Amino acid sequence: MPPTPAQLDHATATTPIISLEGVSKSFGDVRALHEVTIQIPPGKTTVVLGPSGCGKSVMLKHIIGLLKPDAGTVTFDGQRVDRLREHDLNDIRTRVGFLFQQGALFDSMTVGQNIGFPLREHSELSFQERKLRVDRMLEIVGVPGTADRMPAELSGGQQKRVALARAVILEPDVVLYDEPTTGLDPIRSDIIARLIQRLQARLSLTSVVVTHDITTAFKIADTMVMMQNGHVLLSGPPSNFKSSDNDVIRRFLDGDAGPDELDLLDPPEDSLAKDNHS
Ligand SMILES: Nc1ncnc2c1ncn2[C@@H]1O[C@H](COP(=O)(O)OP(=O)(O)O)[C@@H](O)[C@H]1O
């Protein structure tokens, strides 16, 4: 059988811009990552899926050197991130935008000051140039004219867009999005998914999107990684996930709790009896 376009795409993929090889990380007794190997192709969107606590955020933090592995290597564009000193990490951090899970904006700064913050820290642009860049970015993310507002005056969805704008204002090569649609309704989530695609195309970004929102995942993914209990269960084109007969993957995609999760719901007999009489 001839290979499908997706398989060909993977077979001919260029050198990854980011790679984790055999990365392990523990916090005390908690094994957050166990021999994780992930390769992120440049110019594409990689979606990382997996249940809460499986190590997704910890994995992202290794890419920008916020965490160091106990074992294994992390490479960004040929540089060993896990070996860099704090000072040399700055260079990587200007090339990688990060939308944190608690994508909090600074409450005491205006929207414009929030987005302009990385420019003040990392560029030589004048006030006027920064203002122009901020205004243009606000248009791109669909909240034009909000530069002088305070974050608290915006809706949750608008705040996410501003956080997105701040993550990409330095026109990085890579953007890491940690659960960008969490807490948003399906329509607002769709808007964020489309924005991620738009930014990807406009700025020729490499995107890594951590999510447990399956709809968003299939909308934007060129390639997918599924994690469970700190290790990689499956990675490859989205079609591999749709056709997977792995029970854990099927149940995750279908939002179907397994026997282990359901056991936790089973109340002891006497507590049920009490409920019946109240
Ligand atoms: N700084 C930390 N200190 C101790 N434990 C941590 C720390 N960061 C993450 N963990 C633990 O590591 C595991 C993976 O966490 P995380 O990557 O945040 O999961 P998620 O997939 O939900 O993003 C969890 O058990 C979490 O409690």
Ligand SMILES: [Mg+2]
């Ligand atoms: Mg997380």
